[in-house]
Amino acid sequence: MRLRTVLASTAAALTAATCLTAAGPATAGPATASAHRGGSCSPSVTLDGFSDALDKTEFHGTFVGNVSALAVDRDGSLAALSDRSSLFGLDARTLAPRSVIALADEHGAELDSEGLAVDRDGTRLVTSETEPSVRRYSRDGRVLERLPVPSALLVAPAGRATANLTFEGLTLLPGGHTLLAAMESAISGDSPDIVRFQTWRRAPGAPFTPAAQYGYRTDAGLGVPEVQATGDGRLLVLERGFTAGVGNTVRLYLADPRRATDTGGTENLTGQRGVRLITKTLLADLADCPSLGATAKQPQPNPLLDNIEAMAVTGRDHGTLRTLLASDDNQNPAQTTRFYRLRIRLPH
Template sequence: MRLRTVLATLTAGLAAATCLTGLTAGPAAADTPTDHACSPSVSLDRFTDGLDKTTYEGTFVGNLSALAVDRHGELAALSDRSSLFTLNRRTLRPTSVVQLADENGAALDSEGLVVDRDGTRLVTSETEPSVRRYSRDGRILDRLPVPDSLMVAPAGRATANQTFEGLTLLPGGRTLLASMEYALSGDTPGIVRFQTWQRTPGGHFRPAAQYAYRTDDGLGVPEVQATPDGRLLVLERGFTAGVGNTVRLYLADPRHATDTGGIRNLTGQPGVRPIHKTLLTDLAACPSLGATAKQPQPNPLLDNIEGMTITGRDARGRLRVLLVSDDNQNAVQTTRFYYLRVRT
């Protein structure tokens, strides 16, 4: 989501990256659970602002809303202005860029990204909302059906610019999951819907179960990422003028949640089990590692964090998680990458 005010295939190759040649970054952490701890479950290795306010082949490298690791170990980074970058896995420097569009050639408000097992790109757009499949060179190959209720009003009950933000493929590659950012009209504020699709024998996706997820007060869901055991890492984020961003990382388990696809209004009714979640960390508790902020923040490390991908595991079995902030091409925001280790 563009906050104008100021605001997945795992690979061991990217996990092995331990330096950022040529980029300015915070200091690297030792491979111990306590160094640069944000919480008992999460530590921060380093950050880098090296791509902030840069261009590549005439395209602004920013507005980044999603990350994914492809089958070759390279990093795909999606801009919400329809640019899909490939980044070098070690340096983060762009190596290619493709411009995406809808069937009529119009730009997308692209927010979620999955690199499928065949190398094609699944991309959400908040506009309708939609999920389309693209080839590596940006050709539309397919468009997934979306339940009517999730469409932006008046077609459905969603609010413009508050729809599909996160996208992830569950282990095994058969189930795709997209997270709405905020609640539908008629649902209790703070209860957002996670929509899934099942892969068909022909390789397409059909709508499947839908789940309820309850956010913290005033926060939305900008990103979701499946863990190897079928649970979810969920980012919750908000912004308060004069205060800054709130960014929290949760571990969520959808496996015992109620399918809410047939429930018109989610109002906390008994018998409906939302996705269970456990707080891993509030990123304001992370060490700042020398980071600076261009606007007020609870911690100068924070910015408008929107993208997340799991890049592998470390020697202790912790997930290596890469985050990125969306600078909205705004002078007081920063494109910043964060390297986390997460114990689940």
């Protein structure tokens, strides 16, 4: 189904639902269109629409959900990563599933797969929160390479990270020579609101090796589920949290690591003098977006919100980024797999 757009109509929604069903054995719910117009979330961010078409569906016997990351593939289609070790290919326009492959580690064990980047040769770079790790996969799901990870970022007792709070975001920076992964939460010894962003660099024809590391200060009580390169050296950063009985907080920031201190040799990040953290500027609190007729299955400050965890820049147009977000439903009846289309105007 198409995203609910500014000019959505019942006829258009029914047509999109037909496209989705025709793609294969994906079971989609009834197509319902919003009569509400898209609108502004902030001066910098516009919500064009959303879709719940893939919520609680299956494709070739695999549950379509648990979406933890998105990336644009080399052919313009979308790659959608499930944290249950599945990688889906989606139609970029309709979101219809086209393919699915299972991922595993070198021993055939499932991953807690969270971050995704498609390299220039079409191979997939995928993070897992288990160790954490970054692996390179072929298009058919074979492990090709495992990148080294600094010991402090490993899960305790091997390192200082907390299980299930490690590499969530992954992105390739302009030129494809630098890969950046974002920790979801702080490691022990660091201030609880400072998370580490780790990079790897490669020379032409050489593999990625660990490079600079940076500190990023989150808003109180929030973590980092995703990062995406903007194309000019800056980053889009999602911050997210959840409060029972209240719902999700999801904020979108523009972050600039270009003048930040390399903290790879700093044992404890506590906001000390002499360490320049990544600077950030709020683009939008997504609770301020128009709801567009969305409904929530549990309390939310805005019924549009859910557990938003995935993000991809799908196009660029004169300083505006076309961006797709998706929520991770955790295969939970009280949560929704929802896709959101945004337009983001970057400040200079």
